[in-house]
Amino acid sequence: MEKKAGIKFYLFLSIFVFVIMFPFIWVFLTSIKPPIEIFGGFNWFTQNPTFQSYVNAFNTRPLHMYMWNSFAVSTLTTVIAISVASLAAYALTRLPIRFKGLILGVVLAAAMFPQIAIISPIYNLITGLGLRNSYMGLVIPYITISLPLAIWILATFFKKIPYELEESAKLDGATPFQTFRKIIFPLAAPGVFTTAILVFIAAWNEYLFALTINTADRWRTIPVGLSMYESQYTIPWGDITAATVVVTIPIVIIVLFFQRRIVAGLTSGSVKE
Template identity: 50%
Template structure:
């Protein structure tokens, strides 16, 4: 903003603050709701009239109905999403490298197919996938969710990493091979370190996509053996049939959001570096 006047800078600052407040208000509202009592939920005020931790103790204390749903679901989400992210990034790295570096027929078709898969409505394939998984024994298992999660994370990972690999000078790889390195050694020791910011950024994006999935989680599981957090929240119940578990759901949403916030805060420089490098055409 070096060429902007003082009024223009002030205007952009005001716009940025308004957008930030607009974006964070729902998050702050959920946070405040998680500290409200059941009676306080009916009060029309932003801050809790009476602060309490009962919603957090309800979903974290062993033996409670909410805790029996939430704790196993949190463990399932962490494990399934980490495995799905790792597999997606490894496969996408190899596929994106081949697309960016090798000249073969059908390369554009592969990229377009990956893009088509990423925008394909998930709900339309849940029913046949449900029937298939029940037949072959993958229903309500970690593997039964990891495989569909790859359909969400792999296409965007291939597209993102292909853009990064195109920015890496081909001459560096050729120089490594001239010095005696095999193609795989040149790829591992020259290309991968340079593409590390892109790989890291892609992994975070893929993890977030898998972490937020609800349709697969609710449709392909039936017990706490593999049910992830977004699906588990749908099974929360109140103390009676007339009581909505709003506070418990808000507390669970806050806890689920904490790992995402921590990852972004710890690795925000890598994320920004990866996104900007992928956007600059070298």
């Protein structure tokens, strides 16, 4: 009976993983097909696999430049957002501040505004500051949309840390910032790195602000750059899917790197009794 249950579980798990991975598998299979097979009909595998689409992806558009722009903007956004959100979440959860619930409610409300509703004032602000077609021109709005969510996630992790540790640090003469840096932040490392992953991926995939603010090809990011592969008469799906596979690799590597950090944070942040 247990064996049958185990077989059913793994069968269901295999089907579930296949359904989830199907878009990625199909993108890769499309990227190695000749153009005539892509537009010729539905075929799982190609008889003549080719990597010409990958060559075209770099020759048709400056894909490496788009990737660097996305990496620079996403990294700056993540570092600044996590730094500010960590201090804000610590203050709202661990320090004696009045109206904490109201403040967190306002922060959550700020995260609910759709991007299209704030694109006009953000655009005017960035233009007034002279930051169009620059990294900071995207980092500022990205922080605006990612900071509220980061504060809420980190506040949840900070609340789970025992207050006795903080009280012990105060008895030893530690300041609030020393307590945050040496005790609270290391113990909340899993939450910090999880939040960093979400912020980085959100900044990497953002399209609307990147399309509106950075109009020069030199400063375009990956999502906007991929949309530039379309021509007047046709859509080069082979080049687009090849570029999609290429730009997905850095995200996978970064996520794996952060996953290791999360495990390390869980181990080093454990409380010894």
